[in-house]
Amino acid sequence: MDEGFEPTIIAFVCNWCTYTAADLAGTSRLSYPSNVRLIRVMCTGMVDPKYIIKAFLEGTDAVLVSGCHPGDCHYINGNYKARRRMKLLKTILPQYGFDEKRIKLTWIGASDGIQFAQTIRDMVVEIKALGPNEAKQAAVV
Amino acid sequence: MKPKIGRALVVGGGISGIRAALDLAETGYPVTLVDKAPHLGGILSQLDNQFPTNHCGMCKMLPLVERDAGSQYCLRKGLFHENIDIRTSTEVVGIEGEAGSFTVRLKKQPDFVNPETCIGCGECTNVCPVEVADDFNAGLGKRKAVYLPVPHMMPNTYVIDPAACTRCGECVGVCPTGAIGLFRQGRQDFSVLVVDDEYTVRDSIKEWLEEEGFSVETAASGEEALELLTRQTFKMVLLDIKMPGMDGVEVLKKTKEIFPEMAVVMMTAYATVETAVEAMKTGAMEYLMKPFDPEDLVSKVIAVYETQEASKGEQISAGTVIFCGGTSCYDPSVGKNTFGYKQYPDVVTGLEFERLISGTGPGSGGLVRPSDGKPVEKIAWIQCVGSRDLQSGSDYCSGICCMFAIKEAMLAKEHGPDNLEATIFYMDMRTPGKTFQRFRDRAETEYGVRFTRGRVHTVYQDDKTGKLLLSYPGDGSKRIESAFDMVVLSTGQKPASGAERLAEVGDCELNQWGFAATEPFSSAETKKAGIFLGGSFSGPRDIAESVISAGSASLLASVTLHATGGGMAEVVGDTPEYIDVSHQTPKVRVLLCECGSYGNVDLEIIAVSLKSDPAVEDVLTVPGVCTAEGWDALVKTAKRKGYNRLLLGACMPYAYTRRIKDLGAEVMLDPSLMDVVDIRTPWIISTDGIPNASATQQAIIRNLKSGVSRLIGIDPLPKSSVPVIRGALVVGGGVAGMTAALSIANHGYDVALVEKETGLGGNLDWLKNTIEGWDAAAFSENLQQRVEQHPKIGRHLNSTVISSFGEVGCFYTTIETREAAPVTLQHGVVIIATGGGEAGTEAYGYGKSPAVVTQKELEQKTFSKEIDYKTIDTVAMIQCVGSREEPRNYCSRVCCASTLKHILHMKKENPDLSIYVFYRDMMTYGFTETWFTEARRAGAVFIPYTVDARPEVMVEDGASGVSVTAYEPLLEARVQVNADLLVLATGIVPTLPVSLANAFGAGIDDDGFFMEAEPKWRPLDSLKEGVFACGIALGPRSITESVATAQAAAQRALRILSKTALSRASVTARVRHSLCSLCERCIDVCPYGARSVDIDMQRVLVNATMCQGCGNCASECPNSASVVDGFFDGRMLDMIDMVLD
Amino acid sequence: MAKTALYNLTDGGLQASLASLFRSMLEQGLVSAVMAPMRLSPGGGVMQTLVTDPAQMDMIDLFAPSFPLNAARLVSRLSKKPTGGTVAVVLRPCEIRAHVELVKLKQGSIDDLIVVGIDCPGAFNNADYGKIAADERAGFTDTFLSAVLSGETSFENGLQLSTACRACVHPVPHGADVSIGIFGIDIDKQFLLGAETEKGEGILDALGLSVTEAPDKRDAVIESLIATRETFRNEMFEATHEKTDTPEKLANYLSGCINCYNCRVACPVCYCRECVFVTDVFDHDPYQYLRWARRKGKIRMPTDTVFYHITRMAHISTACVACGQCSNACPNDISLMELFSMTAHATQAAFDYEAGRSLTDDPPLSVFKENELADVVEVKH
């Protein structure tokens, strides 16, 4: 295992809950690794499977999709739809060697800054153990 | 013609204040929203989860139409609306004038930390040596004297607690932007002249005062003093009386001649007291006796300073005022405190418990014992702490604590270990809301929460185990003692701490319970015209009720503003015009704030990297954008042509919503083509705590690049809008329908009121008066008259809706009137007020004996004098007949109060009458509790029963009465009542036709009531915009409550009717028809019903007003035929690319 | 299932009897048109043909091992809007299943259709069918049928059924109005007509066919056929998985892809008017290519090939009926069907969904339940 491996995680966070939590983690100066790249979306239900496929093909080591708790969704039920799409991707991508652990869905509420930081920390540890995404260096898109 | 508008003032920024402010702002009025706290949100900023959904969702209160006018982020993070002027740390100190033209005096707490320049870095907190109890965490945990009042609030500006701050000045030194002025400008401007012949006196006074931040000059003699006074401006003089040469009194006289307003405090030794008194007559403010304590002197100066500051307080004009002052929580440590609160650390209040399990709480979310951090296995909730307690002056029910405790017990079950036991000790479990009974049942059956009837009298601590011992009465004569790890006190709501003062300022009254008094049949009207009440300021309320009452208050405020001609009309500016750049290649100008260079970030390198993207036209820097000069420089730079997208790299993107809008108007660029990227916060995100300059730089570049990418993707198409037919349809002519119709018609819009019966009035044709003694019949009559005479209201009696199509802004509804041809009405919104009626029953001998009647029949027989109470001996009453169990598993809210009303009436007629009430839980929420007490005092006997052991009724042939037998749990025996009259409380059932709801696309819940879009935050809306409901159609409620919902629903409707067209928000979905295959999957996934297929055009249409921009359609669409502005797939993929660089 | 009847062959044998069956449907006015695979000229290929003139029915050849396209796409065109008459469409099971998916995607309907499903003996790859000499084609169908029905999968000239057909576990139509059964039937004498719907029963009644039970052996024949196919299919999945279980291997597997999008054109359930990959979403700027190349040092051109295939899986694998037309359409002989059906099998299982099973099963990604898929979500307290 490459000791110096620093995984890159793309996090699609919903504008209402998890983005607020991420912000809160920032303003509370809860240290969490800089491995995460936040992409704000209005709703997790907006995350097109293409985005995640693209992210993996471009070499991200993991993708986190995080939104409001069930029932909390600003848009009523977008998070439930996201959950189905994540199930789909968690079925397709592992067939081609993208470890299922690299694909995560969580609900992180606006006041859960600590949980956000913890989730990222845990993910970094987990992905470090898995090693880099195999597609990272492959000349494929 | 420009609309006439007038300003509204909303006092209190909790839920009801925010709701009222938003309601009025969305209707087009400018609003000033003040709160004495340094943040908005009230108690809700401390509650992560709220019943009955056990989640948040506060953001659902934000504007749904004209979304761009408001903030588009978590509401707990803060609020922005272009029509709302938010003033925190501000109090109302005076209100003068009349409805339509009030002059309001505001007093703002001085800012120790300049909110304009504070960047929220938190360096100050790190160095602050003072620690005090953290009030955000309900006193659990510690915070510093300089702190973030609410951690998730934006902008995250620090504040200083003046009471705790020792003025050590540590923070001033470390603040990177110099935002902290500990001895604020105000005090430095307040210069004091100290006149004394004794050097030591002058000098020490000077030293004391300067330490407090005041400017001080000294004079050794009267002459010198007068000379200084002519040369310099002073705000205050401290004057020694006995001086050689000109003495103090003479100096005073001369000073007063030149500066009659000058505050002069005399200093004197005992011997000259008489002279001092003399000086007071000459105009001295006060005198101080030598030798004096420095603290006395300083506090006197501060008092003078603050009085002067207060009188300086800003004045604003407002046409109407809404008080949303909220409530305070009962403090169980006062009084007898038999529960050991603050004595045993594991005894906490409900609010403290909430903080304990919160992610932003002191324990970071784990459920552990505060005393030793050990996991909690047994928790007890004790209800009615400070409620229903005459000894603590609360002969009322706080209404929310039962549900609050159930919610907390459920959360505890979720957060705690699997074996966690949660027990709620209660007297009556009050679940009078729409879904509350099922919520309680779910807690019991699904979560395993234990409900134990009984009041715990004392909490002891077991010395050996440290556990808390509770003893309480069991069934019959048993006494049970049980040990718990933690005890949560369900503390009641008390009147807000400033209630008395605010009522005085507003010239309105408080009621016997200390809450703001309301007028009959209104939860929002006060004695004083133009001043209204929202939320729990007028009595304990939960979120939905607060939202409703705020809506009711804002409607009344709107009526006032409208009726008084708009009051202090402020003219809205012209709609800004933007240059059409839709055919231009995207060219982005990036402006970087130089503050960003804090921390060795090289803006040069960033600029070079950004320019590698051909779409980036140029990268420029501006100094400190947060300062006025910086902003001017930015505007100047932005005015230089050559670009069509603008990206600003600065801190706190939230702070720029309004500024970007202004900038857009100035440079004629659509604000949706501008964005702000945070180039400061990445500093905080450091690798495992170690700041890394190059990583930071990379992070900033990535953020900017994705910002660029997002901007490129924005399609600057001219905004379309949805036209509005400015008329409303109201279905149902009961009290709710009539009130809603009048509320809208009074704003000058047409209303069609459809009623299926031959006359208006609904249930008020049989309901004659209320428990408070108000005349319901007269109230209804008055409403009917006003409706009939209103030129804007068209009445359609004997009529029903047969079909409708259309969407918000334009519906076509066909109504059928008996013996007439159907007509089609065009309207912009619809309010459903179809009401409900008394449920029927076959239980308890109903129909088998004339002695068994329903509550409605009792009301009718009472007023027709058919029953002579003097001739009967015994009355039995059974509550919850068919209610609160499946299939009608909801509380009808009104029956318990109705029972009490009848008891008091019957007892008045015949004091010797024996009355026995068989009940499950008396739902006398709020002030109705007082009538419960009264009914008991009048001698009625209340006997509880459970669904497993209901009362049994025997009707004997030929007998005039019936006998009721039931188990009396305290006597542990069956008891029998031979009653002359048996009254059954059968509850309320809705009369909302399914076809009607379907016609408008509104949902119906399992019980047949109107399905609200969200039970807490949108209690009057349907998910389909433009369709609202009020009154009993929503759920069972009293007349006053129905009126409130009607007014609030009217207010929801006015948001739409007040505009000729609703414009499209910048994040809205649209369809690229040439790509669309019409698979309609987008229609299926749209939560708002904003999409439809136009068969003729073979197109999928999006109603831009109903669409909220969630993008569920876009991700469902396989080929990007459905897109959301601002989130175009091509750019999203590019952003993914960017962030991986 | 409702009714079955045995249709006794007339003198001309199976083909002629089928022709006469459809002819009488037209003549009796039961349908306004019939769309069925038909030989365009005696030695030509077989293609779906829309017939309104009963006299032109002679050349139908329902069981020819030729499957040039999945006819669901054609049925979609015929049924997207009202046709103004009833059309009988003769389809293989995979075509019916694809049509069911398209109906759910509002790309067609069943209202004006009589769906006639056939027991499918399978077909060759397009290229293989072309290898049969033109003058032999007309007679080949009968030879082929008897071979298939006796369990053969390989034929003269080394021809064999396409991989998709050998892996097909749905050889018998479900949900058709009328079905034509040959498995377990003595096709020298008769074939089985079935009716699963009211519409189908109406046709059977109008044709005056008396209800007869299907021969007992039929079920067993079908069962064993499916069992064989299943074994084959599972081995195919295994082999394919072995070849694609890393991103690198997958890229190799797809290395021949030239972004021609023929596979998606041939795919019956890829219903988009225009694939997202040919829209402006993938209209990259030149500098973007350079950026990608820089990041990895080299980049395969054309780009977006693996991306395209995986995205297509995300889009339509839950609707994939494994008809194999993607493989048929690939100019560079990429074994797409193997890859797709492997993934589709997994995604459909994940949602307990089966493409084409029923019109009432909601497509898995258009719906949700509040309490489901707990395993997908990472929960922390």
Next chain:
Amino acid sequence: MIPAIDRRSGETPLTLTQKLAPVRKTILACIQCGTCSGSCPNAAAMDATPRHLWRLLLTHNEEEIFKSRTFSLCSNCYSCTLRCPRGLPLTDAMSLLKQIAASENLVQYKQSVRFYKSFMESVRRHGRVREMEFMTLYFISMRSPVIPLKFTPLGMRLMAKRKVSMEIPSKGTQKLDALFRKAKEVEEQS
């Protein structure tokens, strides 16, 4: 047998009902929460809890009340009054019940009535209680030779702890006589 709780079918003598009316009035607002029962230090010894007693009173089970010794065990500690959320004067109500029991001369309370009377007599005589005299008065009033024997062990223990003095009471000052006379007068008037 089902006890009827409404007056019409009750057999309670009117006088008792009337006598109890003022007591009932003080506790009408009772919500049966049981705080009184929980708070009562003597509850364990009571046959019916205070809550039960109030319930009997409210449901017109007057006779039942005087079958119970609950109120006679009340030691006037005021815990219940202090904690009653309704603010009811429960200790006073207990006292009223004791007085009614005394004035009714109910046989089952003879012992405790005599106990109280003896206590008061001692107080009347000396302005404070003289334990030995009080006990003597009590034993005499009981007219039972067994009773003193029953108390011997307790008496010994108390004496050992000097809680009971053997000292022969000196002649009292009878300073409280007037007070007692007035109280009696008032009682008789009412």
